[in-house]
Amino acid sequence: MTSIKDVASLAGVAVGTVSRVINNSGAVKPKTRKKVEEAIQELNYFPNEVARNFKMQKSKMVALLLPSIWNPFFSELAYYIEDELDREGFKLMLCNSGGKPEKELYYLEMLRQNKVAGIVGITYNDIENNVSNDIPIVSIDRHFNKKITCVTSDNYEGGRLALRELVKAGVKKPAFLGSITSVFSETMNRRKGFIDEAEALGIDYVIYEKPDPIVDDNAYFNEFLKEHGDVDGIFAITDMLAANYIERARRQGKRVPEDIKVIGYDGIQDNPYFHPILSTIRQPVEEMARMTIRLLYNKIEGIPLDKQVYRIPVMFKQGETT
Amino acid sequence: MTSIKDVASLAGVAVGTVSRVINNSGAVKPKTRKKVEEAIQELNYFPNEVARNFKMQKSKMVALLLPSIWNPFFSELAYYIEDELDREGFKLMLCNSGGKPEKELYYLEMLRQNKVAGIVGITYNDIENNVSNDIPIVSIDRHFNKKITCVTSDNYEGGRLALRELVKAGVKKPAFLGSITSVFSETMNRRKGFIDEAEALGIDYVIYEKPDPIVDDNAYFNEFLKEHGDVDGIFAITDMLAANYIERARRQGKRVPEDIKVIGYDGIQDNPYFHPILSTIRQPVEEMARMTIRLLYNKIEGIPLDKQVYRIPVMFKQGETT
Structure with a gap:
């Protein structure tokens, strides 16, 4: 097997020079670097990463x-x-x-x-x-x-934006659909933005949440649909929750977007062949x-x-x- | 930092014995193994994987x-x-x-x-x-x-199965939609199974293929829809191609599954909220x-x-x- 010494010998330089070229550490003249790189190529030399990691005590x-x-x-x-x-x-x-x-x-x-x-x-x-x-x-x-x-x-601005887009689409009574996690998560700011914007605009709204993870989808949606029949717009905390809601609302004869407007969060759909194509707050x-x-x-x-x-x-x- | 020597000393065994336990190599009495494992736990000892890989010249x-x-x-x-x-x-x-x-x-x-x-x-x-x-x-x-x-x-059996399912659904003139790669791929057996089964059953069929990758989706589908208006069933080489076809056929007023039945290959859809839910040959x-x-x-x-x-x-x- 080719060693670093063989490379040094063919290039006519010291082993330390080859090492500096390989590790991109320390100064090497462009001409010398070229000689070393040619020798590496000619000998088909691969520095052993396992050995190198051991020596440098770090990995890439x-x-x-x-x-x-x-x-x-x-x-x-x-x-x-x-x-x-x-x-x-x-x-x-x-x-x-x-x-x-x-x-x-x-x-x-x-x-x-x-x-x-x-x-x-x-x-x-x-x-x-x-x-x-x-x-x-x-x-x-x-x-x-x-x-x-x-x-x-920017979850907070995302929540505000969702509320504004629902209102722009004609929604009078928007609801936020989510779940509650036991530790603080950045995603909670989606709800906060939604609430702050609704209050700033003086709009009546509903917050509907159950503890995370939601194990019984049926119970979650049935309770919401039963208790909040006057809601005409939904901001769901994720696209999946939005899609799940739409499926269930349709089974109860509610049309989307005619009767109810829905906005999700994530932007997971990357092809235009599966429907509904969700209106959503797209994560960058x-x-x-x-x-x-x-x-x-x-x-x-x-x-x-x-x-x-x-x-x-x-x-x-x-x-x-x- | 805790070393392998500390572990050996606490367990009252030789360093080699600790090494055999860690690497699961060579015989160690169950009682000795237990003592070593307890010492490892008590000292919160982590063998350094980088060092170990170097010694054994292999990684996991x-x-x-x-x-x-x-x-x-x-x-x-x-x-x-x-x-x-x-x-x-x-x-x-x-x-x-x-x-x-x-x-x-x-x-x-x-x-x-x-x-x-x-x-x-x-x-x-x-x-x-x-x-x-x-x-x-x-x-x-x-x-x-x-x-x-x-x-x-089993791509070949998948192709046969797709043809049989189309026929079972009432299709009289099925077509295979695919693309041609320059090197042999196992996926080519999907077409072969489709052809062999159609010929075994004495059914008229169409094979429609263009070189891979298909850069112009519009040209691909427009040519097919124009030239093969009598086709009433599709087996597409992937689910994505099937979904793409359905979208375009619908724009031309063809209803799926009423006018044309479509079967894909892969089984990529893992939730029931986005439509159409494709009939497909599911990869295990x-x-x-x-x-x-x-x-x-x-x-x-x-x-x-x-x-x-x-x-x-x-x-x-x-x-x-x-």
């Missing part, structure tokens, strides 16, 4: 800890995160937690053992005391109390992913950040339901 | 090379692959190639450098000469000529994923496999389009 692996890659919002996010990491030669390790706290803890321990360079975490459980201080981490969508950097869409997924990785790089390099929460502007996307 | 990392995790079929596959890997303590590295051959080659080199334990590859390009012989690899959905183990759904994604990983384990362990291509049975899933 970033872990993405999320509930499930199967969810279309998360898979889009993972796509852009991997793309942004690859630009700097970082690799992505995928960890599906199933949203279970014990699985999240298990992964956090595993990641500590594996000395990953950093972690991108999408968690909805109260695991903050188990997040190690020594691994750089950026969270998406939720705050940790422990001063962990967080990137989210690509920007969120790239921002997350750029912040993580700063943390890995020890560069201080100016904020703890980074909120990316959202947009309203017109569909068939308003 | 498996790479998944696919066109895009954003595609719902691939993200479901990735979900189950990660789940199956995790059962044996393996980790998943995600590599999106964008379907580009140069990106696939880049990743294959990178994986060689990183000494991954194995690769799961979903590629549709002709990269077989660049697939290293020393890394165990299992491919999904396509053959490599180079005797690479491949796991696919979970079984394919788990089978792939079990075969990869065998290859990693050097256990010979009895076949080169493993085909998993498919099922017809009734939707709203037949």
Whole structure:
């Protein structure tokens, strides 16, 4: 097997010079660099990353800890995160937690053992005391109390925007449909924006929430449909909840958007062949992913950040339901 | 920081014994193992995986090379692959190639450098000469000529089944809609099964294909709709193509399923809120994923496999389009 010595010998330079070229560390004259790169190519030399990691005690692996890659919002996010990491030669390790706290803890321990360079975490459980201080981490969508950097869409402005769009579409009595999580989540700001905007405009509204996770969909929607028959507009906390609501409302003879206007949140639909195409507050997924990785790089390099929460502007996307 | 010596000292055993427990190598008495495990727990000792990998010159990392995790079929596959890997303590590295051959080659080199334990590859390009012989690899959905183990759904039986289901639904003149790739792909067997079954039953049929990738959707469908007005049933090579066809046929006033029955292939829809819910040949994604990983384990362990291509049975899933 070709060694670094063979490369140095062919290029006519010292082993340390080859090492500096490979690791992009320290100054190397362009001419020397070229000779080394040619020798690497000619000998088909691959530096052994496992050995290098051992020596440098760090890896170029970033872990993405999320509930499930199967969810279309998360898979889009993972796509852009991997793309942004690859630009700097970082690799992505995928960890599906199933949203279970014990699985999240298990992964956090595993990641500590594996000395990953950093972690991108999408968690909805109260695991903050188990997040190690020594691994750089950026969270998406939720705050940790422990001063962990967080990137989210601007949930509060999203809630305000949804309320305004419903009113613009002629809605007189809008309702917010959601669920209540036990720990604070950034997504709660969707409700807050909705309420603040309704009150600013002097509009009567309904807040309908049950504890998360909602295990009985039927009970959830039947109770709402029964108790709030006068509602003519819905802002659902996610697109999936909006689509689920529409299906059930239609079965009761309510037409969308004729009788009831509906706006979701996420923007998960990426093709125009399945209906209804939801009117929704679209999360800027690509920007969120790239921002997350750029912040993580700063943390890995020890560069201080100016904020703890980074909120990316959202947009309203017109569909068939308003 | 706690070292392996501290663990050995607390457990009252030799360092070699602790090492055998951690690596699950060599015989250790159950009682001794218990003492070591208790000491590990009490001292909160984490063996350093980077160091261990260096010593053993192998990693517990498996790479998944696919066109895009954003595609719902691939993200479901990735979900189950990660789940199956995790059962044996393996980790998943995600590599999106964008379907580009140069990106696939880049990743294959990178994986060689990183000494991954194995690769799961979903590629549709002709990269077989660049697939290293020393890394165990299992491919999904396509053959490599180079005797690479491949796991696919039973595409041929899927094509036969689709034809039979169309006929059962009353179709007199079925058409196959597809695209032609330059290298052989297992998915071509969908067309073959469709043709063989139509000929066995003595049914008139149409094969409509254009070179892959189809860049101009409009031209593709307009030509088909114009030239084959007598077709009353469609078997599309993917669900996405089926959904795209339905949207365009409807714009021309053709009703699905009243005028034309449509069957797709994949089974990508996992919620009942977006319509049309396609009638489709469902790929057994979970079984394919788990089978792939079990075969990869065998290859990693050097256990010979009895076949080169493993085909998993498919099922017809009734939707709203037949």
